[in-house]
Amino acid sequence: MLKQLGFLLLLGAGFAQAVETDGIYAKLEMVQSSQVDYQIAIEEGKTRSLMCGYCHGKDGNSLKPDVPNLAGQNTKYLLKQIDLFANGVRKNYVMERLVKGISDEDRINLAVYFGAQPVVNAQPQVEGGKGKTIYQSYCFACHGENGLGGDELPRVAGQPKEYLLKTLTAFKQGQSSRKNSPMVGIIQKVDAADIPALAAYIAGMR
Numbered sequence: 001m002l003k004q005l006g007f008l009l010l011l012g013a014g015f016a017q018a019v020e021t022d023g024i025y026a027k028l029e030m031v032q033s034s035q036v037d038y039q040i041a042i043e044e045g046k047t048r049s050l051m052c053g054y055c056h057g058k059d060g061n062s063l064k065p066d067v068p069n070l071a072g073q074n075t076k077y078l079l080k081q082i083d084l085f086a087n088g089v090r091k092n093y094v095m096e097r098l099v100k101g102i103s104d105e106d107r108i109n110l111a112v113y114f115g116a117q118p119v120v121n122a123q124p125q126v127e128g129g130k131g132k133t134i135y136q137s138y139c140f141a142c143h144g145e146n147g148l149g150g151d152e153l154p155r156v157a158g159q160p161k162e163y164l165l166k167t168l169t170a171f172k173q174g175q176s177s178r179k180n181s182p183m184v185g186i187i188q189k190v191d192a193a194d195i196p197a198l199a200a201y202i203a204g205m206r
């Protein structure tokens with residue numbers, strides 16, 4: 001157990017060093033610190049989100065099994081992913097092209113709007129079993145007991161099972177464009193054969 005904790009802390013420390021302190025995050029904090037600006041950002045983000053709805057759902061609850069929910073996702077994480085797609089660091093043909101032309105202000109508005117939407121999860125809850133055991137051994141330290149993450153750590157609870165399968169498998173096989181992610185190392189602890197049970201457990205988390 002101690003060895004495992006040391007391993008996680010090591011990865012956590014490496015990740016903390018990689019966090020950027022870009023101006024856009026300071027702007028996000030300003031928006032979040034004012035009730036008025038926050039409400040305006042939600043309204044503006046809603047208007048700007050029309051073209052996202054086709055895949056992610058109007059309210060950020062995904063309409064497609066291989067597309068992640070944006071609803072309830074941590075705002076800073078959302079903003080960072082938009083940045084990574086725009087810079088071509090995180091690769092996805094559609095996403096890279098879609099976000100390139102979006103201004104900093106609208107990126108913030110979109111992240112605030114989607115982050116504020118409630119998650120509607122119709123996927124079956126999984127009570128226990130292998131998926132839960134693995135989650136509680138290797139995942140909760142960063143993604144939280146209930147899978148809600150925090151700040152730049154993504155919420156995983158309630159993500160579509162197929163998206164989880166696809167994403168975790170890509171991390172495991174070294175095929176994810178998120179090469180510097182701590183996930184690449186951590187998922188090596190999980191047998192490929194156990195990833196479906198792990199994905200089902202996380203998909204069912206509320």
Ligand code: HEC
Pocket residue numbers: 049051052053054055056066067068069070078079081082091092094095098099110154
């Ligand atoms: C044609 C479908 C499609 C549209 C339209 C679309 N997305 Fe995406 N989006 C995806 C897919 C697929 C992924 C997952 C990419 C991957 O596997 O890495 C994704 C991932 C994301 C992520 C990362 C989420 C995470 O959990 O890591 C964010 C943020 C995002 N999209 C925001 C947006 C925004 C904002 C818009 C509108 C401007 C938008 N998307 C429009 C398909 C779409």
Ligand code: HEC
Pocket residue numbers: 008011012015068134135138139140141142143152153154155156164167168178180181182183186187190198
């Ligand atoms: C050391 C912290 C840490 C641990 C432990 C950890 N993760 Fe992650 N995870 C991250 C970070 C950070 C990201 C976001 C990608 C990035 O920027 O590295 C992430 C991303 C993910 C994603 C993609 C989310 C999305 O919306 O695309 C999934 C799924 C995930 N983790 C599942 C897991 C599972 C399952 C475990 C346990 C086997 C786990 N994580 C353990 C830090 C961690």
